[in-house]
Amino acid sequence: MIVWSLGRLATWMLHLIVDTSCSESLWTTLFFIFVAWIASYLWRWWRTSRNLPPGPLGYPILGYLPRIKRDFHEELTALSRQYGSVFSVKLGSELIVVLSDHKMIREAFRREEFACRPDNDFMKLLDGYGIINTEGKMWKEQRRFLHERLRHFGMKHMGDGREKMEARIMNEVLELVGDLATKKSDPVDLGSYLSSSVSNVICSLLMSVRFRPDDPKFIRFTSLIDDGFKLFTVTAAAGFIPILKLLPGFNYAFNKIQQNLKEISGFYQSIVDEHKKSFDPNNIRDIIDGYILEIQNAKEEGRSEKLFNGKNGDRQMQQIIGDMFSAGTETVKTTLQWATVFALREPHMQARVQEELDSVVGRGRMPSLDDLPNLPYTEAFMLEVMRRATAVPLGTTHSTSRTTTLNGYTIPKGTQVIPLIHAVHMSPSLWKDPEVFNPERFLSADGTKVVKPEYFIPFGVGRRVCLGDVLAKAELFLFFSTILHTFKLTLPQGATMPDLRGQAGVTVSPQSFQVCAEGRDIEKVDESTRETTEILLSCPASAQ
Numbered sequence: 355m356i357v358w359s360l361g362r363l364a365t366w367m368l369h370l371i372v373d374t375s376c377s378e379s380l381w382t383t384l385f386f387i388f389v390a391w392i393a394s395y396l397w398r399w400w401r402t403s404r405n406l407p408p409g410p411l412g413y414p415i416l417g418y419l420p421r422i423k424r425d426f427h428e429e430l431t432a433l434s435r436q437y438g439s440v441f442s443v444k445l446g447s448e449l450i451v452v453l454s455d456h457k458m459i460r461e462a463f464r465r466e467e468f469a470c471r472p473d474n475d476f477m478k479l480l481d482g483y484g485i486i487n488t489e490g491k492m493w494k495e496q497r498r499f500l501h502e503r504l505r506h507f508g509m510k511h512m513g514d515g516r517e518k519m520e521a522r523i524m525n526e527v528l529e530l531v532g533d534l535a536t537k538k539s540d541p542v543d544l545g546s547y548l549s550s551s552v553s554n555v556i557c558s559l560l561m562s563v564r565f566r567p568d569d570p571k572f573i574r575f576t577s578l579i580d581d582g583f584k585l586f587t588v589t590a591a592a593g594f595i596p597i598l599k600l601l602p603g604f605n606y607a608f609n610k611i612q613q614n615l616k617e618i619s620g621f622y623q624s625i626v627d628e629h630k631k632s633f634d635p636n637n638i639r640d641i642i643d644g645y646i647l648e649i650q651n652a653k654e655e656g657r658s659e660k661l662f663n664g665k666n667g668d669r670q671m672q673q674i675i676g677d678m679f680s681a682g683t684e685t686v687k688t689t690l691q692w693a694t695v696f697a698l699r700e701p702h703m704q705a706r707v708q709e710e711l712d713s714v715v716g717r718g719r720m721p722s723l724d725d726l727p728n729l730p731y732t733e734a735f736m737l738e739v740m741r742r743a744t745a746v747p748l749g750t751t752h753s754t755s756r757t758t759t760l761n762g763y764t765i766p767k768g769t770q771v772i773p774l775i776h777a778v779h780m781s782p783s784l785w786k787d788p789e790v791f792n793p794e795r796f797l798s799a800d801g802t803k804v805v806k807p808e809y810f811i812p813f814g815v816g817r818r819v820c821l822g823d824v825l826a827k828a829e830l831f832l833f834f835s836t837i838l839h840t841f842k843l844t845l846p847q848g849a850t851m852p853d854l855r856g857q858a859g860v861t862v863s864p865q866s867f868q869v870c871a872e873g874r875d876i877e878k879v880d881e882s883t884r885e886t887t888e889i890l891l892s893c894p895a896s897a898q
């Protein structure tokens with residue numbers, strides 16, 4: 355009907371325009387064009403918005419943005435209590451759909467049309483390289499390739515090669531406890547130690563490099579990444595309100611991100627170049643070697659054009675380093691910092707972990723991954739840390755590749771979809787007293803087994819679930835259990851107890867605090883663990 359009327363209108367207008375002698379008719383024509391345009395806009399708007407998930411009202415142009423009064427994940431959690439498990443909110447010109455129920459997140463994220471990423475300026479800057487911000491065929495192939503490479507380097511729950519992953523991690527853990535031991539119970543900022551140790555695990559896996567915390571290259575490299583995260587927050591605002599792009603501050607932030615990316619890419623490229631020089635197909639040392647081998651194989655098999663969707667191999671390697679480094683460092687470091695905060699706040703729970711370690715591992719060696727099944731309380735403590743202080747409270751934003759429905763609501767193409775993990779982990783209907791830190795909620799009634807409910811989802815769910823979850827779990831266990839096996843953690847005299855209000859960014863991290871690490875009669879780091887680690891690290895990995 356509407357199409358027919360618009361057709362009639364167009365014919366009539368054409369007729370009038372031909373008869374240019376009549377200016378009154380021209381104005382009438384323009385008026386009708388305007389009305390038709392408004393009508394078609396309203397029609398499209400009504401068709402998509404009549405069935406959107408419910409949500410709060412916002413202001414014109416700005417949407418709900420001026421009404422945000424607290425950290426974004428907390429604001430959205432409060433809205434989810436009011437509007438339900440699927441709700442929508444307009445931030446500037448962007449429609450956001452928030453999922454705050456684990457079943458709804460699972461239902462959406464198992465479907466292909468929810469597996470895209472938002473099309474914003476940052477995404478354009480990355481130009482389809484890497485893994486986190488890629489989509490479609492490129493993303494699928496990269497995910498498969500990286501998953502297989504990570505398994506090859508031992509990122510699996512059991513089986514051959516796992517000890518190699520453990521050795522990479524233990525190498526850093528032992529260095530860290532060695533450094534802490536030299537402080538002889540003086541107050542330290544554990545965060546800065548963890549920063550370089552956790553970075554080194556991922557750097558060793560990606561590019562066989564490790565840094566000392568005072569290495570100027572490392573300091574520059576991490577400060578560029580930190581800056582990038584901060585600047586990203588500034589440019590993200592312009593993603594919601596495009597008019598902000600006209601402000602000089604936005605241009606400055608955007609250009610700075612570009613400059614930083616260029617400098618970091620140069621640094622990554624120097625590592626790729628060194629790898630190419632010393633490359634040996636019979637000794638694949640790390641993920642970068644894995645990529646170089648894949649590029650060579652593709653050349654020999656005549657499929658170079660198809661590899662990375664025809665994109666540049668060097669740029670893909672650079673962005674993979676960037677993506678894996680940013681996804682795998684801050685998250686693990688933040689979780690370990692929170693674990694320290696809870697160990698300080700709950701000294702009797704810290705003591706219970708230490709008793710369990712003493713009785714299962716004994717005082718003669720450090721904990722290993724093989725001990726994990728026999729340490730239910732230690733594992734439950736870490737799981738409770740990941741629940742109570744969800745490191746990535748908003749998950750990573752997805753976007754829809756086409757208009758679809760969810761729970762009876764219309765979700766238009768290009769909608770940003772947020773999996774609100776924080777709301778799931780703090781839901782009073784799923785967890786008794788969710789504010790209370792209580793590792794026992796992850797234990798069976800007799801306390802001998804770890805029980806993980808399906809609504810515990812720190813790594814997300816579905817097609818884009820965290821690619822590094824196996825590595826992350828191994829790191830969290832080995833760092834945390836070894837630190838507590840070696841030291842008693844206490845608050846420096848006169849210091850105030852770190853509180854549970856975090857600093858919200860891409861992750862939520864604790865405010866900075868200091869801790870004293872008092873040795874627990876393993877004076878020197880255990881020699882046998884160090885020897886095994888060194889032997890394992892010196893074994894070459896086979897090419898595949």
Ligand code: HEM
Pocket residue numbers: 485486487497677678681682683685686689745746749750751773812813814815817818819820821822823825826
């Ligand atoms: C405590 C540690 C970690 C937590 C809590 C965590 C959590 C998450 C979450 C919530 C997502 C988003 C899933 C989604 O988009 O729906 C994610 C994605 C991802 N994570 Fe992790 N992560 C951790 C450690 C790691 C590590 C160590 C690595 C690297 C080895 C890693 C690599 C990735 C990658 C590559 C993605 C993007 C996957 C994709 O887009 O297909 N993560 N992670």
